[in-house]
Amino acid sequence: MHNGHMKVCRVALLGALAVSLTQFSSAMAAVDGPTATVAVKALNFLQPKPAKPTPVTIVTDPGQAAAGEAIKSALGADVTAKVVDGAGDLSGAVAIVVVGGADVAAKASTGQLVIGDMACMTAGKCALAVERQASGAAKYHVNTAALAKAGVSFDKNFQMLVTAH
Amino acid sequence: MKKSILLGATALLAVGAQAQTIDYSALQDAFGQPVTTSATGKPQVASDAPAALRIITAAEIKASGLDNLPDVLNRYSGMDLLRWGSGSADVAVRGYNQGSYPRLLVLVNGRQVYNDHFAMVVWNTIPVQLPEIKQIEIVKGPVGAIYGFNAVAGVVNIITVNPLYDETGTATLRGGTDGKREANMVKTLKLGDRVGVKLSAGYKEQDEFDKGNITAVERSRLTGPEANYVSLSGLTQVSDNIQWGVELSRSYSFQTNYNTTNSYLAIKYVAESAKTDLTIDAGSIGLVNLMAYRNKMDFNYLAFGASDVTTTVVQLSDLLQVGSDHTLKFTAEYRRAEMDRWPSPGATIGYDVFAGSTMWDWKVSDTVSFTNAVRLDMFSLDYSGGLSSPWTLADYDRDMTKISYNSGLVFKPDAINTVRATFGMANQLPSLLELGGYYIVGAIPTVGNPHIDPSRITSFELGYDRAIEAINGRFGITAYRQHTKDLKTFTGGVADRVTINRILTQTMVNAGSSSSWGLEADVNGALAGGLTYSASYTWTKINDDLTVNRGINATRPIKFEDATPAHKLRGGLGWSQDGFSADLGLTWQSDRYLLRPGTGTLTGFQVPTKVDSFITGTATVAYSFPTGTELRATASDFLRSSTAATAALETERRLYVSLSQSF
Structure with missing residues (x-):
C-alpha cells in the first residue's frame, strides 16, 4: 500500500514535470520547420543584405536527416537549403540552421549566421534563436558575443527589436 | 561542392536596399x-x-470600405469624430473636440500636416490616398518630449508604402449618391535595385450635406467639397x-469648414510640401x-479673405544603441512658422523654435523596460509690417522656453501580459492666429494676442x-487622468471686450483649466471561417474650471464639459473567404452638448446645444477577382437617411460603389 502510494506520487510528480516542460516547450524545443521559417526571415536584415534566394545549410545530428529535410521543405522560396550532418560541408551558406546538438561554431566561417534553439543560443554555440508565441508573434533572441565573433551584423532597426543576450 | 561555391559567390553580392x-x-x-517608432x-x-498605441493596418483600412481618414480613425477607442460636412471633420483623441480642433499632431511619414495658422488639421488636404497607406499609428496621450509643441492629445502618424521596399499599384474609381465621384491611383516603381519611386494622385467631389439646423448665412456659405491631390516621392x-529620400506633394480642396467660433465658412486651400531626408548608418x-x-498652405476664407502659412522644419537625430x-536618441530641431496677417493683410507674424531632446530607453530586465524623454523648446516670436492697434512692437517681442517630458514603465512578465504606466507633460503652442495673426479692422479691433x-x-x-x-x-484596457492648464479661447462677444494699451479690443485669452478622467477598453481577434471581430468602450469625463463664460450665457466659443460623449461603444464584424469579404462597423455614443452661436455672429452668445445619443454604422461588401480587380459597395451612416451627429449639419447616409484594379 505504501509502495503503491509512492508510485502514485512519483507518477504525479512526473506528470507535473511534464506539464512544466510543456509550458517551456516553445523556448526549449529543437528547431522545427515553422520556427526555422521565421528564423530565416532575419536574413532580410543582414548587413550587407544577401541576394535571394539565400543559401542556407541545415545541420542535423547523424541519422536525423529526415528532420532536416522536413525543415527544408518548410522554408520558403527566399532561401535554397541543403541538409548535412555535423561533418558536412558548410561553405557557401549565408546561414546555418542547427537541428539537434551539433556544435558548428568552430567550423562556421566568418560571416555565417548560426541559427539554433534557445539552449544553443544561450550557450553561445548559435547566434540566433526564435521563440514563437501563440498569438503568431515572434521574438528573436541574439547572442551578441556569438554574433560579433561570427562577424555578422544586422540592420540597426532590426537589431533594436531583438532580445539581446 | 561546386554548387555551394557558386551559391556562396551569389550570396556575397550585396543587393538592394540596406534598410537604414x-x-x-x-x-x-x-x-x-x-x-512602430x-x-x-x-x-x-x-x-x-x-504608450496607449493603436496601429491600424492597411488590411484593416481596406476591410472597412471607408473612403476617408476621419471615418477610419473613428472606429477605434479614444477617438472622437465631429463630422461637420461631407468633406470636413475634426478628429480628437481623448475628448476636447471642437471646430478646428487644435490638440492633435498629424504626420505623414514624419512630416507634420497639422497647420500652424489655426493649429488644426484639414483632413481633406492630406495628400495621401488610402491604398498607399502602410499603417496608421495612433499614440493616445501627450508625447511632447518626442514631437515638441502640439503633440498634446496624441499623435496620428500616417505611414505610406516605401517605394524602395514595397511594390504596389492600384487604381480606383468610386461613385455614389449625393454626387459622389472619386478617382485615385498609386504606383511604385523600382529603377534598378537602388532607386524606388512612388506616384499617387486623386480627385474627389461630393455634394454638401443639406439637413440640419444652421443659419441662413451659414447655409449660403455651404459648398460641395471638391479636392485633388498629387504626390511624388523617391528613395535611393x-x-x-546611406539612403536619401525626397517627397513632393500638392493638394487643393474647396470645402465648408466649421471654424473656431462654431460657424460654417467656405474655404479654398492649396497645400504644398517638399521634404528631403538623409538616413545614415554611421556604425558605432x-x-x-x-x-x-517645408509646408505652405494658401487659404482663402471666401467670406473674409485670403492668406498663407508656411512651416519650415530642419531636424537632425541620432538613434544609438549602447550595449544591449x-x-x-538625440534630436536637434529648428522650426520656423509664419503667416501673413489675416483677414486684414499688411503684416507678417512668425516664430522660430530651437529645440533639443533626448530619449533614453532602458531594458531594466527581461521583463521590465523604462523609457524617459525630455525636450526643451526655445520659442521666439516676431512681427514685421504695419503695426495696428492695440499692440505695439514691444508686445510681439516675446521669448519663452518650455520643457516637455515623457516617462513610461512597461512590465511584460510573459508573452501574453503587458502592464504599462506612463506620465506625459506637453505644451500646446498658441496658433499663429492666436498669437496675433488675426486682425479685423474696425472701431473695436478684433485681434490675436501675443501674450497668450x-x-x-x-x-x-x-x-x-x-x-x-x-x-x-x-484584450486591452487603459485608464488615464489628464489635466490642461491655460486653455485658450478665440475672441468672444461684446461682454468680453477689454482695454489694451487704452484701446477697447476683442482678443484671444487664456481661459482657465480643465481635467478629465477616461477609460478605453478593447477586444479584437479572429475566428475560424475568415471571421474577425472587435469591440471597444470609451468613457470620458471632463470637468472645466474656466475663467471665461461665467455668466448665464457663454460668450466665448469654449466649453468642454459635456461636449464629449461620456460613453462610446463600438463593434465590428468582418468576414473574408474565397474572394468575398464583408464588414460591419457600429458605433453608439451618449449625448453631448456643443456650442452654437446664438445669433450666428461673432458678437452673439454661444448656446450649448444638445446632440442626442445615437447609433450609426457602416457596412461594406466586396468581391476580389483573381485578376486583381475588386468590386466593392459601401453604405456609411446607413441606419437612417441622416443622423444628427453634431449640433449643425446632419451626417447623411452615403452609398457608394468602388472599382479597383491592382497593377
Missing part, C-alpha cells in the same frame, strides 16, 4: 506584429511601446550605408537622420494588455 529607413513590411512579417522614436513592436540607396555613432521640409540594454500662454497638458496613464489564445485575440 524602416522596412515596415519586412519587420511586421518577421515579428508577427506591426512595428511613434511612441519613443525607436523601432518597437507594438506590444512593447510605452546612395551607398550601402548610430543611425543618423537629417530631415528638412540601452537605446538613446501655451496650454500645458499633463497625463497619468495605466494600461494592461493580454493576448487571449482562447479567442485568438487580445
Whole structure:
C-alpha cells in the first residue's frame, strides 16, 4: 500500500514535470520547420543584405536527416537549403540552421549566421534563436558575443527589436 | 561542392536596399506584429511601446470600405469624430473636440500636416490616398518630449508604402449618391535595385450635406467639397550605408469648414510640401537622420479673405544603441512658422523654435523596460509690417522656453501580459492666429494676442494588455487622468471686450483649466471561417474650471464639459473567404452638448446645444477577382437617411460603389 502510494506520487510528480516542460516547450524545443521559417526571415536584415534566394545549410545530428529535410521543405522560396550532418560541408551558406546538438561554431566561417534553439543560443554555440508565441508573434533572441565573433551584423532597426543576450 | 561555391559567390553580392529607413513590411512579417517608432522614436513592436498605441493596418483600412481618414480613425477607442460636412471633420483623441480642433499632431511619414495658422488639421488636404497607406499609428496621450509643441492629445502618424521596399499599384474609381465621384491611383516603381519611386494622385467631389439646423448665412456659405491631390516621392540607396529620400506633394480642396467660433465658412486651400531626408548608418555613432521640409498652405476664407502659412522644419537625430540594454536618441530641431496677417493683410507674424531632446530607453530586465524623454523648446516670436492697434512692437517681442517630458514603465512578465504606466507633460503652442495673426479692422479691433500662454497638458496613464489564445485575440484596457492648464479661447462677444494699451479690443485669452478622467477598453481577434471581430468602450469625463463664460450665457466659443460623449461603444464584424469579404462597423455614443452661436455672429452668445445619443454604422461588401480587380459597395451612416451627429449639419447616409484594379 505504501509502495503503491509512492508510485502514485512519483507518477504525479512526473506528470507535473511534464506539464512544466510543456509550458517551456516553445523556448526549449529543437528547431522545427515553422520556427526555422521565421528564423530565416532575419536574413532580410543582414548587413550587407544577401541576394535571394539565400543559401542556407541545415545541420542535423547523424541519422536525423529526415528532420532536416522536413525543415527544408518548410522554408520558403527566399532561401535554397541543403541538409548535412555535423561533418558536412558548410561553405557557401549565408546561414546555418542547427537541428539537434551539433556544435558548428568552430567550423562556421566568418560571416555565417548560426541559427539554433534557445539552449544553443544561450550557450553561445548559435547566434540566433526564435521563440514563437501563440498569438503568431515572434521574438528573436541574439547572442551578441556569438554574433560579433561570427562577424555578422544586422540592420540597426532590426537589431533594436531583438532580445539581446 | 561546386554548387555551394557558386551559391556562396551569389550570396556575397550585396543587393538592394540596406534598410537604414524602416522596412515596415519586412519587420511586421518577421515579428508577427506591426512595428512602430511613434511612441519613443525607436523601432518597437507594438506590444512593447510605452504608450496607449493603436496601429491600424492597411488590411484593416481596406476591410472597412471607408473612403476617408476621419471615418477610419473613428472606429477605434479614444477617438472622437465631429463630422461637420461631407468633406470636413475634426478628429480628437481623448475628448476636447471642437471646430478646428487644435490638440492633435498629424504626420505623414514624419512630416507634420497639422497647420500652424489655426493649429488644426484639414483632413481633406492630406495628400495621401488610402491604398498607399502602410499603417496608421495612433499614440493616445501627450508625447511632447518626442514631437515638441502640439503633440498634446496624441499623435496620428500616417505611414505610406516605401517605394524602395514595397511594390504596389492600384487604381480606383468610386461613385455614389449625393454626387459622389472619386478617382485615385498609386504606383511604385523600382529603377534598378537602388532607386524606388512612388506616384499617387486623386480627385474627389461630393455634394454638401443639406439637413440640419444652421443659419441662413451659414447655409449660403455651404459648398460641395471638391479636392485633388498629387504626390511624388523617391528613395535611393546612395551607398550601402546611406539612403536619401525626397517627397513632393500638392493638394487643393474647396470645402465648408466649421471654424473656431462654431460657424460654417467656405474655404479654398492649396497645400504644398517638399521634404528631403538623409538616413545614415554611421556604425558605432548610430543611425543618423537629417530631415528638412517645408509646408505652405494658401487659404482663402471666401467670406473674409485670403492668406498663407508656411512651416519650415530642419531636424537632425541620432538613434544609438549602447550595449544591449540601452537605446538613446538625440534630436536637434529648428522650426520656423509664419503667416501673413489675416483677414486684414499688411503684416507678417512668425516664430522660430530651437529645440533639443533626448530619449533614453532602458531594458531594466527581461521583463521590465523604462523609457524617459525630455525636450526643451526655445520659442521666439516676431512681427514685421504695419503695426495696428492695440499692440505695439514691444508686445510681439516675446521669448519663452518650455520643457516637455515623457516617462513610461512597461512590465511584460510573459508573452501574453503587458502592464504599462506612463506620465506625459506637453505644451500646446498658441496658433499663429492666436498669437496675433488675426486682425479685423474696425472701431473695436478684433485681434490675436501675443501674450497668450501655451496650454500645458499633463497625463497619468495605466494600461494592461493580454493576448487571449482562447479567442485568438487580445484584450486591452487603459485608464488615464489628464489635466490642461491655460486653455485658450478665440475672441468672444461684446461682454468680453477689454482695454489694451487704452484701446477697447476683442482678443484671444487664456481661459482657465480643465481635467478629465477616461477609460478605453478593447477586444479584437479572429475566428475560424475568415471571421474577425472587435469591440471597444470609451468613457470620458471632463470637468472645466474656466475663467471665461461665467455668466448665464457663454460668450466665448469654449466649453468642454459635456461636449464629449461620456460613453462610446463600438463593434465590428468582418468576414473574408474565397474572394468575398464583408464588414460591419457600429458605433453608439451618449449625448453631448456643443456650442452654437446664438445669433450666428461673432458678437452673439454661444448656446450649448444638445446632440442626442445615437447609433450609426457602416457596412461594406466586396468581391476580389483573381485578376486583381475588386468590386466593392459601401453604405456609411446607413441606419437612417441622416443622423444628427453634431449640433449643425446632419451626417447623411452615403452609398457608394468602388472599382479597383491592382497593377
